[in-house]
Amino acid sequence: MIKCRNLTKKYGNNTVVDNISFEIEQGEVFALLGSNGAGKTTTIKMILNLTKKTSGDIYIKDKVKIGYSPERPSFYEMLTGYEHLKFYGELQKISKKELKNEILKVLDIVGLENNKTKVKGYSKGMRQRLSIAQALLGNPELLILDEPTSDLDVIGRNTIMDLILELQKKGKTIVINSHILNDIERTCNSGIIINKGRIVVNWEKDKTGRSLDEIFIEGVGNYEYK
Incomplete structure (x- = not known):
C-alpha cells in the first residue's frame, strides 16, 4: 500500500526525519511509534504531501483514497x-x-x-x-490516524481501539501514530519505532515473545505514557 525509501526531512540544519525506509501492507494496522518529537507526525505529513520532503521517495498504491485524522x-x-x-x-x-x-x-x-x-x-x-x-x-481504503487516543481516559482509549479493530475487519489499511504502547500492542500488526528521526526498531507483533514495552525501552529509553 505504501513504501517509503530513504525519507528525510530537514529544517535548516535540523534533521527531523533521517533517512527512514519502511513498507505498509494492505489490510494491516501499522504503528509509527516514538516519544513526542521523534518525527512521527512529520513522517505522516510527508506521506500526505502536507510537508515537502527534503529527499527520498514515497510510493502509494495508484488512486488509493486516503482519510486523515489529525492530532x-x-x-x-x-x-x-x-x-x-x-x-x-x-x-x-x-x-x-x-x-x-x-x-x-x-x-x-x-x-x-x-x-x-x-x-x-x-x-x-x-x-x-x-x-x-x-x-x-x-x-x-487507507486511514491515517495521528495520536487518536492522546489525552483520552481508559474508557475513551478502549472505545477508539475497538473502533480501529472493527475498521480493519472492514478491509481498511490503518496507520497509527502514537506513543501509547498498550494501545498499539493491542491493535497493530507491525510498525516502526523512531527516535530522534531515525528508525531504531522494526517491530512485528508476536515475533519475539517480548512485550512492546521492553522493546521500546531498549530502543528509546524510558517514556511517560502507557
Missing part, C-alpha cells in the same frame, strides 16, 4: 456532528444523493448516530470519533 482536529463548534460532516462532504463534492446516507453510515460506525449535540458539547472522546468519521467520508 488536534478542529471543528465548527456551533454545528452538530451531522452538520459538520455535511459541510466537509460537500467540500469533497460527494453528491447530495449519496452524502446523507454516507454521513449516517460513518456516524453509526463511530457510535455517534443518535447524537444531536453541537460539537461544543462533545467530550474529547466524542471529538476523536467525529474526526475519524470525517476521515471515513468518501470510503477511503
